[in-house]
Amino acid sequence: MATTAPKRVTAADVARSLGLSRATVGFVLNNTPGQTIPEATRARVLEEANRLGYRANTAARALASGKSRIILLVLPDWPLDHSMRTHLDEASLALDEAGYSLVTMTPHPGGQARPLWETLRPDVVIGLAPFTPEQLAEIRASGVDQIIPPFPGGDEAAEGGLGFADGPRLQVEHLLSRGRRRVAFAASADPRLADLVMQRRDLASRTLHSLTRSGFVADSPITEANAAEELARWMDLGVDGVVAYNDDIAAMILGAAVRSHISVPDRLAIIGHDDTPLARLVVPALSTVRLDNAGLGRYLAALALSAATGSTPPAAGPETDAHLVERETT
CATH class of the missing domain: 3.40.50.2300 (Response regulator)
Incomplete structure (x- = not known):
């Protein structure tokens, strides 16, 4: 047996229940500016609308105003x-x-x-x-x-527009301030992030070159599957610092270092980006860059x-x- 949808409560229903004009009720429910409606009447309308279960017809309101909000x-x-x-x-x-x-x-x-x-x-x-x-x-x-x-x-x-210039610059400057000179870039392998990875890598590379006249010793996409292998190769190249695309990638490098008994930060310094909750939870906790994401x-x-x-x-x-x-x- 088919059920019938409940009838939508309208402004006319509220007006009829209170014995007020539809115009007065409409002014209150639509919060129409420039109307001198007594506060007591306004309160009665809002209370009755709530009691009856009135909900504004946003589609009709958008059609009338030309605004969907x-x-x-x-x-x-x-x-x-x-x-x-x-x-x-x-x-x-x-x-x-x-x-x-x-x-x-x-x-x-x-x-x-x-x-x-x-x-x-x-x-x-x-x-x-x-x-x-x-x-x-x-x-x-x-x-x-x-x-x-x-x-x-x-x-x-x-x-x-993406505003990442300061983050990669801070990552590189911090590692250099810690005496690291053979720096690798740990990228994300996610193809959806290719443009962002390229931007952060380029910004970090420009900073590194302007301060040391050299580039990254190594630059590789990192996954859970290849992190240990890539880190071993980097250590053979003498890498002593890692700029990671973000905290997730930094945590993969950190995990590979811990499992390979590579001392962090004595032999290898690692810095992430974004200051996600993960950065605070891993051991040792990740140095990183915080952006004003809420702002x-x-x-x-x-x-x-x-x-x-x-x-x-x-x-x-x-x-x-x-x-x-x-x-x-x-």
């Missing part, structure tokens, strides 16, 4: 790691406090799903990395006017809100605010 954040095809989750949590909270919903999507090569900018009609589409010209054309064609960033970006825009999330929210409301955009973001966290592996 949705911010669409387009993510690159990266793993959802600790840093990314912190970005999203802070951005979502800041937007929620302003009355907006954050929705994320990740375009995949060859994907067949319709892009969410077509189905949701968001007020703002913001990309964590620059859009391609084709993506920008598609978003604009769907009717979205507010896009961040508004122009396609090349290699320089991608590097600067970046709030900055993204502020950018989106400025575009959605026409307010002044934030002057600058915290994405290059990196700090060295010295622990036991250096």
